[in-house]
Amino acid sequence: MSELIEARVPDLGSDSGVPVIELLVKVGETVKKDQGLLTLESDKATMEVPSPVAGEIVEIIAQLGDELSAGDLVARIKVSASAPTPAPVAAAPAPLPVPAKAPEAPKPASVAAAVPAASAAVHAPDNSELIPGKVPYASPAVRVFARELGVDLAQVKGSERGGRISKEDVQQFVKAALAGGVPAAGGGGGLNLIPWPQVDFSKFGPVSSEPLSRIKKLSGANLARNWAMIPHVTQFDEADITDMEIFRKKLGEEHKDVKVTPLVFLIKASVAALKKFPNFNASLDGDNLVLKQYFHVGIAVDTPDGLVVPVIRDCDKKGLIELSHELAAISVKAREKKLTGADMQGGCFTISSLGGIGGTAFTPIINAPEVAILGVSKSQTKPVWNGTEFAPKLMLPLSLSYDHRVIDGAAAARFTAYMAQVLADLRRLLV
Structure with a gap:
């Protein structure tokens, strides 16, 4: 005797309408518990929907290109009576009916103001687009996505059936605006960049072409927006981590079940610095600063x-x-494409570490709506003057990019200097 179990989309955080980009199983195929059934990819992350039980795929409901939300039915799986039956996943409640062409509720100022306008062609929608007959044809997910990028959907041409606007259409519009391909309305305020060069590279020698991954396309537009709209300045410094490294290795010997990396010390040092300099733990909200x-x-x-x-x-x-365990788990989750939208939200400050690869310094791009990001390069043993002689010290390069609208150079220098002090003497974390 056997029964059918429904596989449904798990909690996606605040994401909805996430497209299916890959089907991983076929009807009649036998799957294991937690084996991926299909792959979803939002603008924040890629994740697989796991099978809730081991069994045989009887029916696949979701198809390539479908947009799914938490609780949506994915497939039906036949399992034997001896197999444990998982608790059912509650379907997402049906949305309340909305009158045709009703205007959307305005976005809270604390979120909408996090993405200031770069030009008159890329800005928050005005009330004129809410007039009946002028409402752009786009899904709620695309509308949210456009608002996050500060795009007026009335100026975006939809490429899907019936002129429906997709996320890719919004991305292309932003790229064109940043490249100067979208005219600025009302004169002035645009970036006024010359068009991107169009070159036939094959004239100069053999070439090949491959498409960018969806994550690279989406993150690329966000990075371009952040670089163009945030006045970046980068402060460079070095931290003496000689004693920290000795302590880290000792911790590793005592806790062999987890890898204790320098990154967890950087996290704790960053928290200490954010507490001492609260303007770094903030986001712009129009003319106000939201202190977290x-x-x-x-x-x-x-x-x-x-x-x-x-x-x-x-x-x-x-x-x-505890941070070491959590860092190891979230890193594995990221590489296995199992991150959800909730895993990517709510950050106050970002650390980008290239220490395992190399380099002496770099300029990381701020992850809006944050106001600062710390870049870390490879540590090196250097001779450092201690007042009487040169002594070998393990020095860690720090690269702090900050939003100059919120933070001035003196504050950034104090922030990195304080972080260097904490990393050099971990007892400061107790103060």
């Missing part, structure tokens, strides 16, 4: 499909070993 009372740190993780930034929450309440 929590300490969630984003960690840039390199994956085969591109860069993702999962967030470790409440870092001020966790010790080095």
Whole structure:
């Protein structure tokens, strides 16, 4: 005797309408519990929907290109009576009916103001687009996405059936605006860049072409926006981590079940600096500065499909070993494409570490709506003058990019200097 189990989309955080980009199984195929059934990819992350039980695929409901939300039915799986039956996943409640062409509720100022307008062609929608007959044809998910980028959907041409606007249409519009391909309305205020050069590279020698991954395309537009709209300045410094490295290795010997990396010390030092300099733990909201009372740190993780930034929450309440376990788990989750939208949200400050690869310094791009990001390069042993002689010290390069609208150079220099002091003497974390 056997029964059918429904596989449904798990919690996606605040994401909805996430497209299916890959089907991983076929009807009649036998799957294991937690084996991926299909792959979803939002503008924040790629994740697989797991099978809730081992069994045989009887029916696949979701298809390529479908947009799914939490609780949507994916497939039906036949399992034997002896197999444990998982608790059913509650379907997402049906949305309340909305009158045709009703205007959307305005976005809260604290979120909408996080993406200031770069030009008159890329800006927050005005009331004229709410007039009946002028409402752009786009899904709610695309509308939210456009608002996050500060795009007026009335100026975007939809490429899908019936002129429906997709996320890719919004991305192309932003790229064109940043490249100067979209005329600025009303004169002035645009970036006024010359058009991107069009070159036939094959005239100069053999070439090949491959498409960018979806994550790279989406993150690319965000990075271009952040670089163009945020006045970046980068402060460089070095931290003496000689004693820290000795302590880190000792911790590693005592806790062999987890890898204790320098990154967890950087997280704790960042939290200490954010507490001492609260303007770095903030976001712009129009003419106001939102000062956060929590300490969630984003960690840039390199994956085969591109860069993702999962967030470790409440870092001020966790010790080095707990942070090490959580960092290892979230890194594996990122590389296995199992991050959800909730895993990528709520960051206050981001750390991008290239120490395992090399380099002496770099200029990281701020992850809006944050106001600062710390870049870390490879540590090197250098001769350092201690007042009487040169002594070998392990020095860690720090590169702090900051939003000059919020933070001035003196504050940035004090921030990095304080971080260097904390890393050099971990007893300061107790003060």
